[in-house]
Amino acid sequence: MSKAPKKTGDDHVRQFTVQHDDNDVRLDRWFKRQLPEVGFATVSRWARTGQIRVDGKRADVDTRVLKGQVVRVPPGGAIIPGPKGQRERKPLTDAQIALAESMVLEKxxxxxxxxxxxxxxxxxxxxxxxxxxxxxxAFVGETDARPRLVHRLDKDTSGVVLVARSANSAAFFSKRFSGRTARKIYWALIVGIPDIKDGIIELPISKQPGTGGEKMMVDESGEGQSARTRYRVISRAGNSAAWVELQPLTGRTHQLRVHMAAIGHPIVGDGKYGGQTAFLTGSISRKMHLHARRLRIEHPEGDLIDVTAPLPEHFAASMAQLGFHEEDGDLAIDPIKPIPEKTMQKRAAKAHSKEYRKERRGERRKRADGGVASGGGGRKATGKRAVAEAALAPKRKSGPRKPVDGAPTRSGPKPVGKPPLGDKKPAVRTPAAKKPRSDKPAARKPAAPRSAPARPKGPPKGKAG
Structure with missing residues (x-):
C-alpha cells in the first residue's frame, strides 16, 4: 500500500527580495514570516543540500539576510499539518471589521x-x-506585514493600545516600553479618599498561590518582583469616592489594581481585588473604572506620539453622577525623578542576596531529596533506627569543662606590662596537683637476675709452692 503524496507548494523556483522589515534577520525566521507553510525541517534540508541561495551563494539557516538581497527558494516544500503548522485564520465578518476600524485613534x-x-x-x-x-x-490589506501587539491591557480595562505595523517598529516600541521611557497615564475611580494626595506606592508583587497565576498579591517576603506606582488625586466626591491619575513606573501584571487595593482604596468595580467594598451604592456602574487615558512614546522616525483616548460610556456616566468634569483631569506629565545611586546599590544587593538564598535553598533541597545528612557523607537514619542509634550513642555531659590534672590555674585578669624594679617580687609557682593515692599497695616489680662476675683476662696463674 503506497503512502499518499505530501502536499507541496509551488512547482517552480521562486525568488524574493528582502524588504526593509526583514533586514538583519535569520534565514529560518525569514521563512517563518514569508513562507510559513514551509517547515523548519525542509528549510534545513534545503540549506544543507545547497538549494537555498542568497545573492547566488549558499546559505545556512542561521545566515542573516539583509535588505535588497535576493533569496532563491527551490520548488516544493512540505506543508506541515496540525497545530505546529500555520493555522488558517477565519475571515472577519463585516461587524468585526467595523469594530476594528471604530477603535482606531491614529495610524x-x-x-x-x-x-x-x-x-x-x-x-x-x-x-x-x-x-x-x-x-x-482587518488592517492586513493596508500593509505587507500583519500588525502585531506591543503591550497589553486587562480585559476589563479600556483605553490606549499601541500596535506596530512592522517587525522593526515592533522592536523599537518594545524597547521603549521595557526601558520605561514610554509614559502611560491611567484614570481610575477609587473607593474612599487617600490621606496622601500625591504619592508613590512601592510594594513588591508576586503570583498568589492556588490561583494558577490568574491573581496577584503583595509579597514582602523577598520573593516578589519590585513594583512602583505613582498616584495623584484629581478630585473627590465627599468621602465616598475619588478620581485619581495613575502612572505605572513598572509593568507588573495587575499592578495598579493590586496597589490601590493594598492601600485600602480599591478601584470601583474591581471585585477581584477589592471584594464587595469595591462597589458603590446607587446607580454607579458595577463595571471596572480603569481607563488607559494617555500614551506618550517616541516614534521610530524621531517624532513623539502623544495620544489621548476618550472615556467609555459607563465611566463617563459615573463621572457625571459623582460631579467630576473631564476637562479637569489632563494634568501635566511631570518628569520622573531619578532614583538615587545608594538606593540602586541597595536594590542590587537585595537582588543578589535573593538569588543567593535561592541557590542555597536549592542545595538544601537536593541534599534532602538524596537523604544525605548535612554534616556527614552517610545516609541519615530515620524512624525506629534513628531512635535506637540515639539511645546507644554516648551522652555528653553539660556544664563547664574541668581543668586537666596538672594544668596550672590562674584567677584574675592577666597583668599588663612589667612591674618596676623596686617592686619586683619573686615569682610564685603553683604546685602541680598530686595524683590521688590508690588504696591498693603498689605491686613490686620482680628483681632482675644478677649476671655472673666478669672473669679476668689472661692465662691463669699457678699456685706458689
Whole structure:
C-alpha cells in the first residue's frame, strides 16, 4: 500500500527580495514570516543540500539576510499539518471589521493607535474567541506585514493600545516600553479618599498561590518582583469616592489594581481585588473604572506620539453622577525623578542576596531529596533506627569543662606590662596537683637476675709452692 503524496507548494523556483522589515534577520525566521507553510525541517534540508541561495551563494539557516538581497527558494516544500503548522485564520465578518476600524485613534506607517473597549481581551486564550489580536486582520490589506501587539491591557480595562505595523517598529516600541521611557497615564475611580494626595506606592508583587497565576498579591517576603506606582488625586466626591491619575513606573501584571487595593482604596468595580467594598451604592456602574487615558512614546522616525483616548460610556456616566468634569483631569506629565545611586546599590544587593538564598535553598533541597545528612557523607537514619542509634550513642555531659590534672590555674585578669624594679617580687609557682593515692599497695616489680662476675683476662696463674 503506497503512502499518499505530501502536499507541496509551488512547482517552480521562486525568488524574493528582502524588504526593509526583514533586514538583519535569520534565514529560518525569514521563512517563518514569508513562507510559513514551509517547515523548519525542509528549510534545513534545503540549506544543507545547497538549494537555498542568497545573492547566488549558499546559505545556512542561521545566515542573516539583509535588505535588497535576493533569496532563491527551490520548488516544493512540505506543508506541515496540525497545530505546529500555520493555522488558517477565519475571515472577519463585516461587524468585526467595523469594530476594528471604530477603535482606531491614529495610524501611520509605523503604528496603529487603538481605543480598546472594556470587556474585549487583548489576546486570545482558553475560551476567548474574540480579541484585539484577532481583529488586526482587518488592517492586513493596508500593509505587507500583519500588525502585531506591543503591550497589553486587562480585559476589563479600556483605553490606549499601541500596535506596530512592522517587525522593526515592533522592536523599537518594545524597547521603549521595557526601558520605561514610554509614559502611560491611567484614570481610575477609587473607593474612599487617600490621606496622601500625591504619592508613590512601592510594594513588591508576586503570583498568589492556588490561583494558577490568574491573581496577584503583595509579597514582602523577598520573593516578589519590585513594583512602583505613582498616584495623584484629581478630585473627590465627599468621602465616598475619588478620581485619581495613575502612572505605572513598572509593568507588573495587575499592578495598579493590586496597589490601590493594598492601600485600602480599591478601584470601583474591581471585585477581584477589592471584594464587595469595591462597589458603590446607587446607580454607579458595577463595571471596572480603569481607563488607559494617555500614551506618550517616541516614534521610530524621531517624532513623539502623544495620544489621548476618550472615556467609555459607563465611566463617563459615573463621572457625571459623582460631579467630576473631564476637562479637569489632563494634568501635566511631570518628569520622573531619578532614583538615587545608594538606593540602586541597595536594590542590587537585595537582588543578589535573593538569588543567593535561592541557590542555597536549592542545595538544601537536593541534599534532602538524596537523604544525605548535612554534616556527614552517610545516609541519615530515620524512624525506629534513628531512635535506637540515639539511645546507644554516648551522652555528653553539660556544664563547664574541668581543668586537666596538672594544668596550672590562674584567677584574675592577666597583668599588663612589667612591674618596676623596686617592686619586683619573686615569682610564685603553683604546685602541680598530686595524683590521688590508690588504696591498693603498689605491686613490686620482680628483681632482675644478677649476671655472673666478669672473669679476668689472661692465662691463669699457678699456685706458689
Amino acid at each position: 501611520d506607517r509605523a503604528a496603529i493607535i487603538l481605543n480598546k473597549p472594556p470587556g474585549l481581551a487583548t489576546q486570545g486564550g482558553t475560551g476567548t474567541f474574540e480579541h484585539v489580536d484577532g481583529l488586526l486582520d
